[in-house]
Amino acid sequence: MIINKSRTKIKPLQDEDIPLFAQWLNKEYIYKWLCPDGEEQKEAWLDEVNNKSGKYDFLKHFIVYHNDKKIGYCLYADCFYLKDLEEEGHDFEDLYGDVTEKNQTYEIGYLIGEEEYLSKGIGKLIIQLLEEEIIGLGGHEIAADPSEENVISIKALLSNGFKKKGDGDYRKRITIKITEQ
């Protein structure tokens, strides 16, 4: 299978995608990183994606497509709002206490739900696609909080120019080059 960037797209997650997302979360190689605290954490993810109350409007969820096939999920969230989110096993205030303004730093998250698409460079592409979205919003920094044991995710971040700020805290400053036409 040949993967190229133009065949890989992200589109906003729709309600009809939630069962597929739940199925992906249940896969062992995903669950161990996204739900290390167990079922309550899985329920929290589903609650956030469902966003029935509108409380999680600042979380922007996407489905990753390759040639129109749904193969993964990703999100970004403005850390200004994220730092007030209380979640099992996560201290966002500790991580993003330095974020004092809206539209400054965005956290990203991602997964590939279909195993045959793993280790083909798509993880790195997803990070680039999220970066393009965040540039479009005028954000200045991207953040990710992988577990230090999640070597593949950390490699994908480092390959995309992220730098380690601390354990489980990786950041990338957005620098936009303006070229003369």
Ligand SMILES: CC(C)(COP(=O)(O)OP(=O)(O)OC[C@H]1O[C@@H](n2cnc3c(N)ncnc32)[C@H](O)[C@@H]1OP(=O)(O)O)[C@@H](O)C(=O)NCCC(=O)NCCS
């Ligand atoms: C993290 C994830 C999205 C990475 O996507 P991917 O498409 O499999 O990874 P890529 O092919 O883009 O490779 C990323 C880096 O990891 C390396 N890598 C990929 N598969 C690997 C493997 N099985 N073993 C070791 N390194 C591997 C690649 O060489 C690349 O590093 P490099 O740029 O230094 O060469 C994917 O593994 C996944 O969905 N994992 C489960 C969910 C998860 O952990 N999400 C992140 C939470 S923070």
